[in-house]
Amino acid sequence: MSGLPAAPDQIVHIVDDDEALRDSLVWMLEANGYNVAAHDSAEAFLAACEPDMTGCIVLDVRMPGMSGLELFEELGNRRCGLPVVFITGHGDVPMAVSALKKGAVDFIEKPFGEKDMLRLVEQCLQLERETRDKRLLEADTARRLEQLTQREREVLDLIIVGKLNKQIADVLGISIKTVEVHRARVMEKMGAHSLAELVQHVVSLEPSAPAR
Numbered sequence: 393m394s395g396l397p398a399a400p401d402q403i404v405h406i407v408d409d410d411e412a413l414r415d416s417l418v419w420m421l422e423a424n425g426y427n428v429a430a431h432d433s434a435e436a437f438l439a440a441c442e443p444d445m446t447g448c449i450v451l452d453v454r455m456p457g458m459s460g461l462e463l464f465e466e467l468g469n470r471r472c473g474l475p476v477v478f479i480t481g482h483g484d485v486p487m488a489v490s491a492l493k494k495g496a497v498d499f500i501e502k503p504f505g506e507k508d509m510l511r512l513v514e515q516c517l518q519l520e521r522e523t524r525d526k527r528l529l530e531a532d533t534a535r536r537l538e539q540l541t542q543r544e545r546e547v548l549d550l551i552i553v554g555k556l557n558k559q560i561a562d563v564l565g566i567s568i569k570t571v572e573v574h575r576a577r578v579m580e581k582m583g584a585h586s587l588a589e590l591v592q593h594v595v596s597l598e599p600s601a602p603a604r
Contacts, residue, residue, distance in 0.1 A: 402517050403447035407431045407463065408479065409455045413502075417450065420506055421513065434463035441472065446524065448475045448497075448516035450509075453484040464491055473523060475516035479504075526596075533593045536582050544581070547574040551587070552594055 404426050408414045414430050421428045427447070431437040435458055437449075449467075453460040464476055478499035480488045488499035497516050500508060540548060543564075550560045557571045564571070584590035 401446050402520065403427045403429050403445070404513055404517075405429050405431060405437060405445075405447060405449045405474070407434060407437045407449060407455075407460065408452040409433055410452070413452075413479075417509070420509070424510055426513065434458035434460065434466075437463065438466065441467075441470070443472075445472070445474060446520060448477065448513065448520055450477050450479060450513065452479045453487055453491075453499075454481065461487055461491060464494070464496065468495070473520075475519045477512045477516055529593065530597050533582070533597045537594070537597075539581050540578065544574050544578050547571060548578050548582075548590075548594065551575065551578070552591055 404421050406414055406417050406421075406428060408417070408430075409432055411432070414432065418428050418430050429440070431440065434455060438458075451460045451463065458466075460478060464478075467474070467476075475497045476491075476495075477497055478484075478488045478491055480499050480501050482501060485499070485501065488496070492499065497519065498512050500512055537545070537548075546564060547560055550563060555563065557568050557575065560571045560575075561568045579585075579590060582590055582593065584593060
C-alpha cells in the first residue's frame, strides 16, 4: 500500500447490499491495514452515522431502499464531510459523474482491481486528514484572534495588508516602538513563528482582512 497509513481513528465505511462484495472489500482493506466498518444498506449507515466520524465511505450507487446517491445527498444535508467513492456498474457511470459534480471524490466501476480501490481509499483518507487539520487550524486561529486586544487587532489588520511598522505607527498615531511591542505580542498570541505563517493563518480564516 502506498501513501501514509490510515490514522487510528479513521474508518473506511463500506455501504453495499451485496454481501459477497462487502465481505471481499472488508477482507482486502483489513489485510492492508485499514480499519473497516461494513453496512448492508444506506439506512443502516445513517443509523450508525455520528457527527464526529472520521475516515471515508465506499458507497454502492444502486441499493434497495435508499440508493447510494440519495444517501450521498442526505449526508450533504447533514453536513457530513466524509469523502465518498462510489462503486458503479457500467450503466451507472452517468449518475456517478453527476455525483462527482456534487462533491464525491471519485467512482470505480465493477469489476475493479485491488490496487485501484486501495489508491482511491488512500486518496480519500488523505483528503479527510487534510480537511480535518485545516478545520482544527481555523478553530485555533479563531480562538487566538479572540485573545487579541483591540489595539493588537488593529496592528494585525495592518500587518495583513502589508503595512510596515512606520506606516502602522502613522495610521494609528502611535510610536514605532509601540508598534514593535504590539507586533511581538500579536506574533506570540497567534503562535506564529514568522510573518508569512501569521499571514497564512489569518488569511485562510478571513480571506479579506479589512484595510485601515
